[in-house]
Amino acid sequence: MKPILEKITLPGGLLNPHQTHLKRVLSAMRGQYHDEQAYQTLLAGADILVYEVYEVLTPDTPGDLRHGTSIVHPGKVGDEYFMTKGHYHALLETAEVYYCLQGHGYMMMETPEGDWSAEELVPGMALYVPPCWAHRSINVGAQDFITFFTYPANSGHDYGAIETRGFRKLIVVRDGKPLIVDNPNWKKDGG
Ligand code: M6P
Ligand code: ZN
Numbered sequence: 345m346k347p348i349l350e351k352i353t354l355p356g357g358l359l360n361p362h363q364t365h366l367k368r369v370l371s372a373m374r375g376q377y378h379d380e381q382a383y384q385t386l387l388a389g390a391d392i393l394v395y396e397v398y399e400v401l402t403p404d405t406p407g408d409l410r411h412g413t414s415i416v417h418p419g420k421v422g423d424e425y426f427m428t429k430g431h432y433h434a435l436l437e438t439a440e441v442y443y444c445l446q447g448h449g450y451m452m453m454e455t456p457e458g459d460w461s462a463e464e465l466v467p468g469m470a471l472y473v474p475p476c477w478a479h480r481s482i483n484v485g486a487q488d489f490i491t492f493f494t495y496p497a498n499s500g501h502d503y504g505a506i507e508t509r510g511f512r513k514l515i516v517v518r519d520g521k522p523l524i525v526d527n528p529n530w531k532k533d534g535g
Contacts, residue, residue: 348400350411354446357415357490363401364412368394368429370421375507376429378514378529382422393417394426395481408497414442415490416449416483423516427452430480430511434500437475443492444469448485450522452511453477460512462524465491478506482515484522 351360369391370383377383386392399412419426430452433440442451444465454460455477463471473479483489509531515522 345403348402350400352413352445352492354490355488357396357398357413357445357488359398359400359413361400362398362412364397364399366397366399368396370394373421373429376427376510377421377424378510378516378527379422379424382424386421392419394419395428402497404497406496406498409494410497410499411492411494413445413490413492414481415488416447416481417488418447418483418486420517423518425482425484425515425517425522427482427515428480429503430478430506432456432476432478432502432505433495434502435496435498436502438496438499439475440473440479440493440495440499442471442473442481444471445490445492447483447487447489449489449491450482450484450515452480452482452513452515454512456505458512462513462515465489478511480506480511482522484515484517 370387371391395416397414402408449465450462452462510527514527
């Protein structure tokens with residue numbers, strides 16, 4: 345395999361060249377927002393684009409890396425900011441690094457043992473998400489929240505636990521500012 349040189353265009357976060365361009369619309373986020381009625385109302389209006397991910401599709405050989413850009417658009421479902429689905433890595437003991445390029449966001453993180461952490465990201469800040477931590481990007485700003493990320497190419501994505509239980513904590517708007525609160529719908533036992 346040969347070295348790959350990339351151009352990241354800002355604003356927008358377009359990564360070129362890329363092989364995958366994931367677009368997650370509101371209907372793909374069913375059950376993720378705490379205010380189901382607000383979700384249904386917004387969805388009835390239009391199936392809007394919540395976030396996009398450009399990725400370089402490297403081989404998934406152990407030792408290789410995947411990398412790309414993540415663009416979470418600004419918006420809210422009720423009082424809860426637009427965000428990614430969030431995931432554990434299928435190979436649980438793998439880490440990920442994020443570097444904020446544009447906007448204002450948080451990375452919400454938690455472990456199966458009950459630890460949680462929410463780190464604020466603005467341009468210039470880098471974040472190491474350790475192995476075994478679920479992670480979700482949340483846009484609390486008025487413009488696109490754009491990060492560069494890289495993780496082991498053989499990590500995979502495990503959405504199951506987050507889809508059924510959600511994250512322990514949410515970020516909602518209070519008096520125009522982000523506030524971290526308990527998730528009222530969080531299911532401790534996964535049931
Ligand atoms: C980051 C990376 C990607 C991931 C994306 C979207 O950019 O971790 O691997 O796909 O976020 O998040 P999710 O997969 O949870 O929808
Ligand atoms: Zn990840």
